[in-house]
Every structure is written in C-alpha cells, then in structure tokens.
Amino acid sequence: MFVMSSPSGAGKTTLSRRLLDAEKNITMSISVTTRKPRPGEVDGEDYHFLSKERFDHMVARKDLLEWATVFGNSYGTPKAPVEAALAAGRDVLFDIDWQGTQQLAQAMEDDLVRVFILPPDADTLRTRLISRNQDTSAVVAKRMAEAPREISHWAEYDYVIINEDFDVAHEEVLAILKAERLKRKRQVGLTDFVRKMTAKL
C-alpha cells in the first residue's frame, strides 16, 4: 500500500499518473467524493462522484477504509477494491491527504509505505496552483491557505521527496517502490526459497 500525500499543487497527481504508466503491477485506489467534478474529471477514473446520501451510507456500512471532510466535501477510500488488489498480489497506490494516511496507518501500519511530496518553495507552489487552471482564484487562495496545515504533517511519512524537477521526482518514486519490494519482510516465499537452495548446497 503506497501512499502519496502533498499540499495541493506540489505535483502529487502528476507523479501518481506517471507511476501508474511506468509500473504495471500497481493499481490506483479511486476515492469516492461528494464534491462536484472539476473540468476534465471523469467519474470512475479520477473519483467516484457520489451524493452525500450514498457517501453516508458507505460510512455507515463500514465500506470505507478511511474518510474525511475537507473544504466541506467528503472523501473516502472504498475497502473492497483495495482488498481485491492486495489479494491478487498487486500493490495499491493511494492519493490521499494526511487525515486519510493516519487512518490507513492505524488500520495497517506494516503494509503502508508513506511518501510526502513537498514543493521546492512557496512561489513554485503558488505558480503551479494558478497554472493548472482548474480552480477559481478564490479556490487557489483557499488551497494556498490550507497548504501549511497539510505540510505540517510531513514528519508522519516514511519518505520525503522535494519535487523541484518532475523527472527527478518520478525516478525517486520508482526507486522507493522498487526498494520497498526488495525489503525482506515484503518478499513472500523467501524462507522456502532459501530452504530449497540450502538443501542443494
């Protein structure tokens, strides 16, 4: 379970897409949300867009691994697709905020790899938020105002990437994923592998 968090505009969404393009054995966890789609967003790809009632129903049925309300909109991670992917031996990528990460960590600390993406400086964050042209200037101002609170949680993550150059940051994301897969405790079957080899020595 590979979590990437960052303040809006630090490049998390772009880095997530590039990771999914580069790595075939990782599946994106698609969140549910009660907020309205932004221009270009596709239901079932970017998010599952739900009514407030359906969202509350999922919360009540414990169908969400984590959920939170941000800027008056609710976001959550459906449990079933994550469990199906993990059972099939696939990694799962989560593009969630610090609140969701804390809830996931409580549920399954050992499985979690947490990566925090920081912008190189405040001006770059502002420029990226403005240039993506998705939001009104009021929303950009609100996201800038929210950034310090999101950034304040950087120390709860295992890895920190300073995203100055997207190509460098992408390579860093790939290295973290590759290294985590090489961790002894994540390599299923190693005990058997070693036992069989040692028997032939």
Place this chain on the structure above:
Amino acid sequence: MFVMSSPSGAGKTTLSRRLLDAEKNITMSISVTTRKPRPGEVDGEDYHFLSKERFDHMVARKDLLEWATVFGNSYGTPKAPVEAALAAGRDVLFDIDWQGTQQLAQAMEDDLVRVFILPPDADTLRTRLISRNQDTSAVVAKRMAEAPREISHWAEYDYVIINEDFDVAHEEVLAILKAERLKRKRQVGLTDFVRKMTAKL
C-alpha cells in the same frame, strides 16, 4: 552505512564495484585482514594486508569497528576512515559477512542499511566460485561448505536481492541506496527547510 553481505560467489564484490562506479558519494570501507593476497589483489585497494601482530594491536587499541576470524584468517573494519567519511557527509559501503554486520548493528543500528545478496540457485553459486579462478579446488569446496551457514543469516538483513542477472541486481542496489537517502529520518535539514517554506505561504 550500507552493508552488502552474501556467501562467497553470490556476486557481492562485483556489485560493490559497480555501485562505487555509479555513485560518487559513497566510499568503500577497506577492511584489514591477516590473510595472504589472492592473485590480482592490491594492498590498500582490496584490503589492507596486515601481520597477525598488527591486527591484534588494532583490536587491543579498539581501532576496529568490528572484526572476526573466518577460515583461520582475521578480518576487521578500521574505525577512523568510516568516521571521517560520515563526518564529511559521505555514505560508506561495507563488504562484510554476517558476523561483522551483527557487530556493526550493535554499535549503530539506526545508521545501517543491510542488504543480503543471494544466488538464484545452488548450481549458479558453484559455477561462479569455480569460474573466478582465484581459488584452489580445495578452497572452492570449503567456500561451498561454508555457504549454508552464511546464507542462514539472510533474515537479519533489511533487504534481500536475488542476483540472477547482474544488471538487474545492480539497478536494485541503486534503488535501495536512492530510496534510503529519501527516508525522512535520513534527510538532515528538512525541519528547517519546511519551516522556511511555510513562513512564506
């Protein structure tokens, strides 16, 4: 402090050399040993070759971070060059066995990244030991006999690489080093960086 261990013939020495070629900010820790140089080995590059008396003197003066006796020969890691490299902000690579790794871990667990290199199977290990032509057949037989004991310590390491293809294994070593450098706890100065950026938001 980046440790690579493996049974003789699994490819540790080749992978160490390729890592040193690829990464300029890592320094090899050159061990001291009382064993005789093999053909082609250079004093001060492969090892510092010492008399038994000088080795015992270093042990007595606590000049070694770890030491052990294997096949009747003693091996150790001089403390001074490691401390100098770390103080200069450089990583240090250790090509040592499980005994040395255990001693290093006792001294400085948090700083240590431990990688165990396994051969893909028993036949490959045998073939590699024979084909390097450094040892008499008696020594090859002794190293094969010793392999199960070294391999039995694989579970004391943080990462395990199965070295079937040297190019793939080399990329895996690089990914582990890159990812470890991105770990929050290893990034010195991040607290200051975040504080300064947040002040400008």
